[in-house]
Amino acid sequence: xxxxxxHNIKLAKDLSLRKRAETFIPGGMWGxxxxxxxxxxxxxxxxxxxxxxxxxxxxxCYIDFMCxxxxxxxxxxxxxxxxxxxxxxxxxxxxxxxxxxxxxxAEKIITIVDSADWALFAKNGTDATTTCxxxxxxxxxxxxxxxxxxxxxxxxxxxxxxxxxxxxxxTSNLIFxxxxxxxxxxxxxxxxxxxxxGIILTAFRHDVRRDQDLPKKAFLKKAREICDKKNAVxxxxxxxxxxRLNKSGSWxxxxxxxxxxxxxxxxxxxxPLSAVVGVDKLRQAASEIYVTGSFWCNATSMAASLKTLSxxxxxxxxGHISFLGNKLRAGIDQIANNLGVGISxxxxxxxxxxxxxxxxxxxxxxKFVQYxxxxxxxxxxxxxxxxxxxxxxxxxxxxxxAVEFAMKKISLEIK
Amino acid sequence: xxxxxxHNIKLAKDLSLRKRAETFIPGGMWGxxxxxxxxxxxxxxxxxxxxxxxxxxxxxCYIDFMCxxxxxxxxxxxxxxxxxxxxxxxxxxxxxxxxxxxxxxAEKIITIVDSADWALFAKNGTDATTTCxxxxxxxxxxxxxxxxxxxxxxxxxxxxxxxxxxxxxxTSNLIFxxxxxxxxxxxxxxxxxxxxxGIILTAFRHDVRRDQDLPKKAFLKKAREICDKKNAVxxxxxxxxxxRLNKSGSWxxxxxxxxxxxxxxxxxxxxPLSAVVGVDKLRQAASEIYVTGSFWCNATSMAASLKTLSxxxxxxxxGHISFLGNKLRAGIDQIANNLGVGISxxxxxxxxxxxxxxxxxxxxxxKFVQYxxxxxxxxxxxxxxxxxxxxxxxxxxxxxxAVEFAMKKISLEIK
Numbered sequence: 001x002x003x004x005x006x007h008n009i010k011l012a013k014d015l016s017l018r019k020r021a022e023t024f025i026p027g028g029m030w031g032x033x034x035x036x037x038x039x040x041x042x043x044x045x046x047x048x049x050x051x052x053x054x055x056x057x058x059x060x061c062y063i064d065f066m067c068x069x070x071x072x073x074x075x076x077x078x079x080x081x082x083x084x085x086x087x088x089x090x091x092x093x094x095x096x097x098x099x100x101x102x103x104x105x106a107e108k109i110i111t112i113v114d115s116a117d118w119a120l121f122a123k124n125g126t127d128a129t130t131t132c133x134x135x136x137x138x139x140x141x142x143x144x145x146x147x148x149x150x151x152x153x154x155x156x157x158x159x160x161x162x163x164x165x166x167x168x169x170x171t172s173n174l175i176f177x178x179x180x181x182x183x184x185x186x187x188x189x190x191x192x193x194x195x196x197x198g199i200i201l202t203a204f205r206h207d208v209r210r211d212q213d214l215p216k217k218a219f220l221k222k223a224r225e226i227c228d229k230k231n232a233v234x235x236x237x238x239x240x241x242x243x244r245l246n247k248s249g250s251w252x253x254x255x256x257x258x259x260x261x262x263x264x265x266x267x268x269x270x271x272p273l274s275a276v277v278g279v280d281k282l283r284q285a286a287s288e289i290y291v292t293g294s295f296w297c298n299a300t301s302m303a304a305s306l307k308t309l310s311x312x313x314x315x316x317x318x319g320h321i322s323f324l325g326n327k328l329r330a331g332i333d334q335i336a337n338n339l340g341v342g343i344s345x346x347x348x349x350x351x352x353x354x355x356x357x358x359x360x361x362x363x364x365x366x367k368f369v370q371y372x373x374x375x376x377x378x379x380x381x382x383x384x385x386x387x388x389x390x391x392x393x394x395x396x397x398x399x400x401x402a403v404e405f406a407m408k409k410i411s412l413e414i415k
Numbered sequence: 416x417x418x419x420x421x422h423n424i425k426l427a428k429d430l431s432l433r434k435r436a437e438t439f440i441p442g443g444m445w446g447x448x449x450x451x452x453x454x455x456x457x458x459x460x461x462x463x464x465x466x467x468x469x470x471x472x473x474x475x476c477y478i479d480f481m482c483x484x485x486x487x488x489x490x491x492x493x494x495x496x497x498x499x500x501x502x503x504x505x506x507x508x509x510x511x512x513x514x515x516x517x518x519x520x521a522e523k524i525i526t527i528v529d530s531a532d533w534a535l536f537a538k539n540g541t542d543a544t545t546t547c548x549x550x551x552x553x554x555x556x557x558x559x560x561x562x563x564x565x566x567x568x569x570x571x572x573x574x575x576x577x578x579x580x581x582x583x584x585x586t587s588n589l590i591f592x593x594x595x596x597x598x599x600x601x602x603x604x605x606x607x608x609x610x611x612x613g614i615i616l617t618a619f620r621h622d623v624r625r626d627q628d629l630p631k632k633a634f635l636k637k638a639r640e641i642c643d644k645k646n647a648v649x650x651x652x653x654x655x656x657x658x659r660l661n662k663s664g665s666w667x668x669x670x671x672x673x674x675x676x677x678x679x680x681x682x683x684x685x686x687p688l689s690a691v692v693g694v695d696k697l698r699q700a701a702s703e704i705y706v707t708g709s710f711w712c713n714a715t716s717m718a719a720s721l722k723t724l725s726x727x728x729x730x731x732x733x734g735h736i737s738f739l740g741n742k743l744r745a746g747i748d749q750i751a752n753n754l755g756v757g758i759s760x761x762x763x764x765x766x767x768x769x770x771x772x773x774x775x776x777x778x779x780x781x782k783f784v785q786y787x788x789x790x791x792x793x794x795x796x797x798x799x800x801x802x803x804x805x806x807x808x809x810x811x812x813x814x815x816x817a818v819e820f821a822m823k824k825i826s827l828e829i830k
Contacts, residue, residue, distance in 0.1 A: 031707025138580030162705030165553030272710035290577030292446025295687035
């Protein structure tokens with residue numbers, strides 16, 4: 001498991017396949033996994049993943065800090081999760097109805113997550129957030145949903161960050177406000193007038209290309225208070241952060257209870273699944289809407305999720321990734337300080353984001369991650385990263401060595 | 416593999432789990448897999464599936480004619496598909512980008528499907544149909560989509576058949592017409608005026624609770640002509656029928672080429688995947704929209720699909736299921752004729768639908784399927800059914816024996 005030590009990593013096979021991909025796939029690749037907007041040096045394709053390591057087509061190995069953009073919570077190819085999947089697959093994956101696991105899984109997630117009296121399951125995070133809007137409108141008979149400007153809630157027409165192909169009516173019942181800004185939220189509530197169905201909020205402000213912000217307690221309390229007063233639904237979009245901040249739900253430590261919570265990503269350690277959990281007063285509405293999908297009841301994904309949730313009940317995953325995240329953050333801060341390089345590290349340490357000061361075009365950030373790729377470290381220049389249970393203190397030490405190398409280069413270039 | 420021979424099948428474990436499910440899942444179960452609207456006797460949960468057989472929690476075994484509502488094309492737990500998945504999983508399932516299989520799979524589906532110059536992949540059928548709308552709007556700069564009344568295109572707010580929680584704006588850019596009715600289609604085109612972005616059509620009319628209709632060639636040609644004339648996009652929603660009518664796309668035999676085609680269900684023989692394929696003129700628009708999902712690049716689903724598509728290239732799956740579908744249909748017709756029971760069998764034989772004459776409340780249809788369940792045959796009273804490569808002529812013979820038993824009972828009750 002030799003990490004790549006060369007600065008200019010070889011991506012010959014990757015580049016060749018990218019060329020072939022241009023013929024068969026529009027633009028060569030779609031969605032968040034396209035590397036087109038990332039600086040040169042990122043592989044587009046991967047050939048292997050195990051624990052906290054990932055390999056590209058050319059055999060370069062990286063300590064990975066993206067975790068598949070979140071799903072990898074326990075380590076890639078976690079043996080216990082894969083075993084649970086294999087055992088289930090010997091029986092049934094997809095039938096004309098779910099396996100018994102759907103009930104076990106619903107019970108399990110309700111047991112672990114605070115503010116959850118019932119659960120239903122889907123495939124995409126977008127399925128879960130969209131379903132939260134539908135339940136809110138069904139329950140309240142109202143239309144308007146308040147959304148924080150710049151927050152990512154999925155890629156359906158109502159929430160995709162790129163407006164191409166989206167029509168006005170897809171977003172005409174959304175009212176935007178600034179995350180963590182009570183006055184802005186209250187102005188949006190005024191705009192909604194008597195038609196406020198709900199407020200949807202990510203666990204914390206994890207928009208790309210800017211510092212992350214944990215939610216202010218007073219802001220969450222205000223959102224809760226408004227929903228109580230206006231008979232509206234408070235929705236926690238925990239798709240990205242779920243099970244990394246607190247296994248009981250990301251707002252547990254803030255003492256604010258959402259009415260609905262959307263989970264996905266880490267819920268099955270990479271096996272495709274999402275969930276909506278909610279409080280009792282929304283049970284009736286949730287039973288009256290119609291949402292479904294051909295694969296929403298794949299029993300293998302439910303087996304994966306049951307095992308994943310069992311592991312996070314037994315092992316303090318949040319503690320582990322917080323510890324390593326803090327170690328990484330402290331180390332990077334010290335390196336940057338010593339070298340006089342201005343950086344900003346923000347958000348929860350287990351979901352790190354490192355931005356450079358005075359770097360509006362991300363030119364420093366891009367060089368930084370390129371140096372790191374050359375040393376076998378996979379960072380992202382403007383999207384929050386993720387830690388997993390499979391990352392070790394030694395991984396962080398190796399990473400800090402590479403960070404020191406990269407920061408020195410950056411510091412010389414600044415001067 | 417003893418089929419259940421008792422009329423009153425025992426569902427004690429199933430009923431007990433359903434009671435438990437009521438506590439944890441709104442209404443006990445959501446979506447198309449809920450048996451709440453089906454007559455008494457259907458198990459809600461399944462414990463095992465292999466080839467064309469499915470087992471409920473109480474150990475009752477059924478010859479299954481629903482195929483998981485479509486995904487099971489080659490037989491449940493097909494050994495070759497599962498092997499391909501296992502081999503892929505040893506390498507990588509989900510990473511920070513796709514595996515090389517995404518390119519192989521795009522090339523493969525373009526090779527097999529007519530009217531496909533490029534492909535992209537998603538998870539749900541709904542992802543694929545919704546993406547087709549987005550691409551159509553991006554390409555044309557227009558808004559209106561023509562949709563056949565009663566057609567099922569998924570469960571996002573714009574297409575879900577239950578309006579609860581759906582707001583007016585979700586459907587305000589749709590214009591409805593009658594499937595197979597040229598005058599109705601042309602009236603809808605008039606309504607769209609200069610704002611026609613596209614026409615979406617299922618492969619054939621497979622709406623629930625009514626006879627199925629294959630598309631009239633003149634109707635498809637009219638839709639094609641309108642789209643050509645109006646610079647609009649002709650969308651084939653082949654999610655339900657794809658790879659069962661013709662491996663090259665369900666309209667191949669009609670000589671009408673869609674601009675976009677949505678696939679899902681059978682594409683990976685049960686592993687979660689969907690696809691949008693399109694013609695060159697829409698490649699640019701497809702590269703400019705933003706659609707994505709955390710699990711859209713699971714390499715195991717792509718391995719499953721590659722193997723599934725390879726098998727349908729080598730084996731005449733459509734021929735096999737058509738042959739058995741015709742055998743089943745002819746046998747049922749003969750039984751009904753002999754007994755003087757009025758029935759209607761409609762649509763392609765490999766996707767059978769059997770309705771009773773003068774049965775508006777489906778009371779005969781319900782009794783019929785209940786008698787069949789008691790004999791170990793899983794039919795549906797009002798949704799089209801599905802055949803798979805794993806069904807055998809002997810399965811059909813066993814089924815016809817049970818149909819004769821059930822029809823006799825029905826005929827006595829009619830008299």
